[in-house]
Amino acid sequence: MPDALLWLSFGGPEKPADVRPFLENVTRGRGVPPERLDEVEQHYLGFGGVSPINALNRAAIEAVEAELAALGIDLPVYFGNRNWHPMVEDTVAAMARDGVTSALVFPTSAYGGYSACRQYDEDILRARAAVGEGAPELTKLRQFFDHPLFVSAFADAVRAAAEQIDGEYRLVFTAHSVPISADQAAGPPESGGHRYSKQVAEAAWLVAADLGAGEYDVVWQSRSGPPRVPWLEPDILDHLDALHAKGVPAVVLCPVGFVSDHLEVVWDLDREARDKARELGMGFARAAAPSSDPRFARLVVELVREHLSDAPARKLSDFPVAGRTVNGAPCAVGCCEPPQRSRR
Template identity: 75%
Template sequence: MPLPIDALLLLSFGGPEGPADVRPFLENVTRGRGIPPERLDAVEEHYRHFGGVSPLNARNRELIAEIEKRIDVPVYFGNRNWHPMVEDTVAEMARAGVRRAAVFATSAYGGYSACRQYDDDIARARAAVGATAPELVKLRHFFDHPLFVAANADAVRAVRGQAGAGARLVFTAHSVPESADRAAGLPSDGGRRYSRQVTEAARLVAAELGEPEHDVVWQSRSGPPQVPWLEPDILDHLDALHAAGVPGVVISPIGFVSDHVEVVWDLDTEARDRAAELGMGFARAATAGPDPRFADMVVELVEELRHGVPARRLSTVDSAGATVDGAPCADGCCVPVRRPAG
């Protein structure tokens, strides 16, 4: 049924915008997770390599500017971990008289960190604002939306020739603990909503490209070595491809909608350097967010909500994500998994 709205909130992860922001930002990200200080030190150095600035907030502001050209309601911006914090943004929306807003979370996938944690952000922000907080309706997963698939496919086409003949197409997404992936989704659907959706998005993009073979690998793990995470890691996979005689790779960061430090460090720095050491051709495709079709897709998701426009999907893989006021999709869906300290 159509559901009128009077605003759109773009809800994202957040990132530092200067050297003084880096450590407080990382402490926000890791609060309660038992991450040792030495791990934060290492990640802090990654940010300082880029002047202490993540590209994420700038990319999100660019996306908002594109959405504003296409939509007739005000667009607000809030983050989980750094300014503008979502609690402050929802308070601003309340002062402006917003009564109901759609929420576009900048993740295409299910799972705790990719989906349900955004529900928690919405619930926390509304609780902080109180009775005047607007109703917030989070939009659905979009990993199989035709415009998302097309944007990622064209990004691969744009760099395909840079890696040389015979280059292997490799899709990457952020790794999570195996236990967290098993808990993604519901027991009734077998869990693993996150990895299944990432794998399906990769399949759809490869099919659009006419690529008969491709790989799905993972990056950016941060947990202790004794805890199993989704594998293979991108660097290990480059070693394996080299050993198998593969001359080059084209990397598509399918798990990310915008560049941020985990893309520009883990892929553009570490993976590129490893490929160079191995003598392999290397190209990294752009993320989908800067493509004009991505803003078109966001508006289309809003129109599904406000005007009952039929959803466009390219697969039948389990999808969810749409929630009201931060309520999880269903009891037991994508529950958080406590990560051991160390």
């Protein structure tokens, strides 16, 4: 039986001095030019050098702790990040010192793919290697893009956002873009349901079905790679231009690819996409991501209980259950291979 739950996330700066070293951690080994880091650094400094992500994670953890306590489940929750403090290596070391021998891991991504899933396995491997002998066994919980609580939280968030629009609107789902080569690295045919773009499309369809929306779009945001590398398209800003050309009067954006309203959501959507819509004279509203919804804490606890009682996965799609791994082992051979870095 597990002794604890490790909440594993991306991380973000919490003061201006954190911003540059955080970005260097995120982009290490990826050949991102300094001028791109300069640009993104200004995004963070525009918010006081503080990303919302750590505060959002801590609030969600508190909600999960309360949900566990209410159910009589004695499972302390630890918090660790990939790219900024509290670093996962330090957190797993603290778990070992506290006598934790086995823990479940909740990664703050609902999807498959390299960045959304397998990189969390690499985080687990790296943290256990850093601790060495005595590192706890770490079992990563499954992907949850098609969990009914995830879908219903987004659907209600869209309904709330749509109340800000007077008249007709187009529903547009967004998710973080990735290189097409990375999206296609989903492994053998039997693991095809792990492909990130397919899962995003499925989640969007499920939310739209809950809403009774027959027409909607799935687009991408937050591209950061070199122009010569093909990424998933269309980009949200280009899509707003296209919708405007068709006479669409307003949009409601749903960030279905994200679990919280962190900086990429508030910058790329609330700042850049909203400004673009204003420039085009289009109505604009954005649905909230679900981490602050009470259903999100219940979702996490359901995933924990699936493991504790070996209960069937509660899900709305026919996609294969994926993402559960032990000690960072990939869930399928060849699944979600790291993207090939371009040589400069």
